[in-house]
Amino acid sequence: MPSDHLCAYYDSGRCRSCTLLGWPYERQLAEKQRSVEGLLSAHPGLAWLPPARSAQLGFRNKAKMVVTGTVEQPVLGILRPDGTGVDLRECPLHTPGIAAALPVLAEFVTRARLTPYDVASRAGELKHLLVTESPDGELMVRFVLRSTEAEARIRKHLPALRDRLPTLRVASLNIQPAPKAVLEGEREILLTEEQTLRMRVNGLDLHLRPQSFFQTNTAMAATLYRDARAWVAELDPGTVWDLYCGVGGFALHLAGPGRRVTGVEVSAEAVASAETTRREAGLERVELLAGDATAYALGAGTAPDLVVVNPPRRGIGPELAGWLEESAATTHVVYSSCNAQSLARDLAAMPSLVPVRARLLDMFPNTGHYEVLTLLERR
Incomplete structure (x- = not known):
């Protein structure tokens, strides 16, 4: 093809x-x-x-999106060698639930006033969005932040996000303060009562916590x-x-x-x-x-x-x-x-x-x- x-x-x-x-x-x-x-x-x-x-296509159950751009026009995707972002929210590798969620999450960045992190100036807060979809279509969303500065705003707007994404089961903040190419930090702050995403595989419910690895x-x-x-x-x-x-x-x-x-x-x-x-x-x-x-x-x-x-x-x-x-x-x-x-x-x-x-x-x-x-x- x-x-x-x-x-x-x-x-x-x-x-x-x-x-x-x-x-x-x-x-x-x-x-x-x-x-x-x-x-x-x-x-x-x-x-x-x-x-x-x-x-x-449509097989990848996890999106690891670098967030660049601005609050009003966030870019979710990858970094070019020069540090600028390429928006890949329509990447066809992702499962359908992730593909549907990424535009909603981009809107949430604007609504919650989450400033994308700029590598060159080391300014901003939101570094990555990590989104996982279970075989049952449920979602885990992790906001990788430089600090907890935006926690209150994210909590305030989370109910509206869950209205827009009714399949969202687990949401968390991951705090990664280091100014280096590390995907996530050690500290995780759960925002939802649900703590695990059920990955139903061969009739067995494998539970996935935010910092747990699962095949993509x-x-x-x-x-x-x-x-x-x-x-x-x-x-x-x-x-x-x-x-x-x-x-x-x-x-x-x-x-x-x-x-x-x-x-x-x-x-x-x-x-x-x-x-x-x-x-x-x-x-x-x-x-x-x-x-x-x-x-x-x-x-x-x-x-x-x-x-x-x-x-x-x-x-x-x-x-x-x-x-x-x-x-x-x-x-x-x-x-x-x-x-x-x-x-x-x-x-x-x-x-x-x-x-x-x-x-x-x-x-x-x-x-x-x-x-x-x-x-x-x-x-």
């Missing part, structure tokens, strides 16, 4: 974030598959499942968790660790009769989100802990039958890879990676854990990025 049928921003050159948007989708998938197979070519016995296909492509996240659940069901381990568990996507999907699952995540907010889901679902044999995944494994004294790892782009690193290599009791590892280069490096550090099955999931269509799920078996 020609690019001019997909995105006016791309065709006009105003935004080229989707670097592969000009390619037919079949070519995108084929190139990603070629890339990941090349990076994992040291493992010739690896069986590849067909790649999981994504919608090209809900359909691909659901496929990822279903695949992992099916692979683990074949093996039927008695004990499972989910390291880097986030809001519990893997851990809570893998819970089952007679199986004990432990999830470990450094973000206390994410663990609190996962604990809410665990409690609602009545999963008594799931334990969720806030802490460093590597430190937990090295200090545990025992090893489970199966370990799931879903690390950030840097991978699991030499310490955890070394521990997994030496933990003979762990017969299988399910590795979910958003960076096949670090995955290949980690696999090289675990030669007794042989990758036997893998699948590419097109979590980030129109870019060179993807997720790959790999099953490792001890030999």
Whole structure:
């Protein structure tokens, strides 16, 4: 499909974030598959499942909008290299609810007199708008501010915003005072009684707090968790660790009769989100802990039958890879990676854990990025 049928921003050159948007989708998938197979070519016995296909547009459940311009004419989008803004409120990647909400939020900036932050002069208050839509069409909106100066005005006008956006469930202020390229700060101020957004995935309500991470492509996240659940069901381990568990996507999907699952995540907010889901679902044999995944494994004294790892782009690193290599009791590892280069490096550090099955999931269509799920078996 020609690019001019997909995105006016791309065709006009105003935004080229989707670097592969000009390619037919079949070519995108084929190139990603070629890339990941090349990076994992040291493992010739690896069986590849067909790649999981994504919608090209309307899939992105989170908008991270830099706010520039003026109070009267705010710009929601990205920054050019010169520091000026490009308005992307009609970006076709976003889910329909986000696309409908962004113009309303732009009006709210004017109504609440939220001065956009100017990077060059370090003046202004509103830095970003972060908007997430759940599969049920509910919204979480976060205002990333330099200070709490605008809090009273935002609270005053919030009822009117909720009238305009009846699907708004969670609203918060995030305070990020640092004059540097950091998306959000540590302090969060909830403005609504509701504290979590329900991300309904495969019949499971995963709760998302403002500072919790969730995959930006809900359909691909659901496929990822279903695949992992099916692979683990074949093996039927008695004990499972989910390291880097986030809001519990893997851990809570893998819970089952007679199986004990432990999830470990450094973000206390994410663990609190996962604990809410665990409690609602009545999963008594799931334990969720806030802490460093590597430190937990090295200090545990025992090893489970199966370990799931879903690390950030840097991978699991030499310490955890070394521990997994030496933990003979762990017969299988399910590795979910958003960076096949670090995955290949980690696999090289675990030669007794042989990758036997893998699948590419097109979590980030129109870019060179993807997720790959790999099953490792001890030999």
